Amino acid sequence: xxxxxxxLTRTLTRVSRTTHNPSIIRPIVLQTPPHxxxxxxxxxxxxxxxxxPIRLKxxxxxxxxxxxxxxxxxxxSALLFVLTGAGMIVYFRVEKERLERKRVAEMSKGxxxxxxxxxxxxxxxxxxxxxxxxxxxxxxxxxxxxxxCPDICPEExxxxxxxxxxxxxxxxxxxxxxxxFITCDPARDxxxxxKNYLREFHKDIIGLTGTYDQVKQVCKAYRVYFSTPRDVKPxxxxxxxxxxxxxxxxxxxxxxxxxxxxDTPDSATKTIMEHINDWKREGKPLKKD
Amino acid sequence: MGWLSWSSNPGQSSDGGRIAxxxxxxxxCWEARDHFFFCLDNNDIIDSVKxxxxxxxxxxxxxxxxxxxxxxxxxxYFKEKRVMEYNRDKTxxxxxxxxxxxxxxxxxxxxxxx
Numbered sequence: 001x002x003x004x005x006x007x008l009t010r011t012l013t014r015v016s017r018t019t020h021n022p023s024i025i026r027p028i029v030l031q032t033p034p035h036x037x038x039x040x041x042x043x044x045x046x047x048x049x050x051x052x053p054i055r056l057k058x059x060x061x062x063x064x065x066x067x068x069x070x071x072x073x074x075x076x077s078a079l080l081f082v083l084t085g086a087g088m089i090v091y092f093r094v095e096k097e098r099l100e101r102k103r104v105a106e107m108s109k110g111x112x113x114x115x116x117x118x119x120x121x122x123x124x125x126x127x128x129x130x131x132x133x134x135x136x137x138x139x140x141x142x143x144x145x146x147x148x149c150p151d152i153c154p155e156e157x158x159x160x161x162x163x164x165x166x167x168x169x170x171x172x173x174x175x176x177x178x179x180x181f182i183t184c185d186p187a188r189d190x191x192x193x194x195k196n197y198l199r200e201f202h203k204d205i206i207g208l209t210g211t212y213d214q215v216k217q218v219c220k221a222y223r224v225y226f227s228t229p230r231d232v233k234p235x236x237x238x239x240x241x242x243x244x245x246x247x248x249x250x251x252x253x254x255x256x257x258x259x260x261x262x263d264t265p266d267s268a269t270k271t272i273m274e275h276i277n278d279w280k281r282e283g284k285p286l287k288k289d
Numbered sequence: 290m291g292w293l294s295w296s297s298n299p300g301q302s303s304d305g306g307r308i309a310x311x312x313x314x315x316x317x318c319w320e321a322r323d324h325f326f327f328c329l330d331n332n333d334i335i336d337s338v339k340x341x342x343x344x345x346x347x348x349x350x351x352x353x354x355x356x357x358x359x360x361x362x363x364x365x366y367f368k369e370k371r372v373m374e375y376n377r378d379k380t381x382x383x384x385x386x387x388x389x390x391x392x393x394x395x396x397x398x399x400x401x402x403x
Contacts, residue, residue, distance in 0.1 A: 190306025
């Protein structure tokens, strides 16, 4: 990106140098004043790139001379040149970042690329069936965990709560973001247990649970490692090892990016909002109700 | 005090799940853990699983508090995590020292860092 930018700047400089170079225009003008307008109109490139079209309006040689007396590089044109250049640099940087995010976002859409996410059937805490279709239409934020988790999950869920509020604020209250908590420990995490647990973090978090095989299936789809034993004796105390990432999924249900332990609520919100804004800018459908 | 009864007689939720520790009991467990580990630090005990006897002798009050505030699985987890983190930090320190030594060595041979 930096090379085309540099060559473009170079071209621009060259063009402006040619159009402003008095040695080309002035001698002709002075020697053959009657043809001046013709010369100008015959060179549309000059008219197009010139930052001082007022030249065309000059009627007498005196006016032309007065205008050229300051030279082509007046402070105004220099300022304009610098501002345009700075503007373009900023624009190219922004555009570069956007394309980079787009590349990341579309990486999982291609054929033969690693796919995170996919079909699953679980139940929400009201007992309704919840599948991957229910995630679509909004950006979803999926986290896997279990309620008997000693320290990492609670910390991450506190972070999730902060992210939910920050993203909501950044979207001016639009309901475009769907935070989801999927349990890896269905034997202990029944709807009632999950409901009480999640309520302490954020009311917007949707808790999902299911049978052992359903949980296994969704973890497989999201490439989540978990170590929940299948047959747990009632009352047995155990921990579950599991992957600790947040998965950001786009409204098509495709994986976009991981948010990990190293992210702060602010850096995570920034990443999420960049993707949401890109999606909005491209005019793609997004549920807001 | 839900914790003590919890470990011997698990608190069942009405739909057959197991009631999870809430924010308050988590906080209580973490505080008890920090007190216990502070005592271990003062007595130069890293591994309180292998050094259980020693830990109980020197930090009897703290370990009792820790055990009453956290579930069995959590006790084991935190004790093991302490050892793991200690070893991790030691490894990082060792690598840093080795790096510094290598740089010193290279500098003495006329190499300069850019």
